[in-house]
Amino acid sequence: MNITPILTQLRDQCPSLANHISTGLDLDLLQSNTTLQTPAAFVSVIADLASKDASQNVTRQTLTDRLELVLVLDSSNAAQAFDQLHSLRAELWRALVGFKPDTFYNxxxxxxxxxxxxxxxRLLYRLHFFAxxxxxxNRSTDPAETWHERELDGLPSFSGVTVKVDAIDPADPNLHRPGPDGRLELTFSGDVTQ
Structure with a gap:
């Protein structure tokens, strides 16, 4: 998942964070840095999880990109910090839940x-999101996303077929039975037109 659309969405939709939104995650530094302006949020893409392929002849896997957001709050007044956490959490939900970071994401x-x-x-609180x-x-006209799709794209177009039929029966008694006798009983062709 690209992190830039997430950062832009948070900066546009979370005025309480006053643009104190960044990427990265060093919990020890966040806990000990007393010069860090609060409230602040730190966003990281932490994992992607893949489901089993749902098809037999093409690739159809659901991937889940997991996103983590760590809020850093001033906790010199713990009750006030938890109240602020409650408000910020709701603001983050309004900013991210339902947002599509790209056209192909849910x-x-x-x-x-x-x-x-x-x-x-300091109070540090972690929120988990996923898309x-x-x-x-889905369509052969879309760009290839897997090696198999790229390989299929390299094949020549299907333009037609010729079928030659050598029937098993009646078989030539001089040859191994049962089996084709080597004489073509039927030939036909079909062309694909677009």
């Missing part, structure tokens, strides 16, 4: 959150 969904740590100066998309194209 809308982003929320997958829960948890408290990472709290001390006298799914399909690996494997």
């Amino acid at each position: 809308p982003i969904e929320y997958d829960g959150g948890e408290l990472i740590s709290i001390n006298a100066s 799914e998309f399909q690996l494997g194209r």
Whole structure:
């Protein structure tokens, strides 16, 4: 998942964070950095999970891109920090849940959150989001997404077929039975027109 559309969406839709939105994740640094302006959010793409292929002759896998957002709040007043967390969490849901980071993704969904740590100066809270998309194209006119699709794209176009039929019976008694006798009983062709 490209992180830039997520950052842009958060910066546009989360005024409480006042553009203190960045990427990366160093929990020790976030916990100890007392000069960091709060509230702040740090976004990371943390994993992609793949389902089993749903087809036999093409690739159709659902991939789930997982996204993590860590909120850093001033916890010098713990009750106020938890109240602020409650408000910010709702603001993040309004910004991300239902947002499509790209045309081929399903809308982003929320997958829960948890408290990472709290001390006298910092509260860190992690929120999980995910968005799914399909690996494997739907139409042959779409660009190849897998090696198999690329290989199929390299094949010549199907222009027609010629069928030659050598029937098993009646078989030539001088040859091994049963089996074709080597004489063509029927030949036909068909051309594909577009």
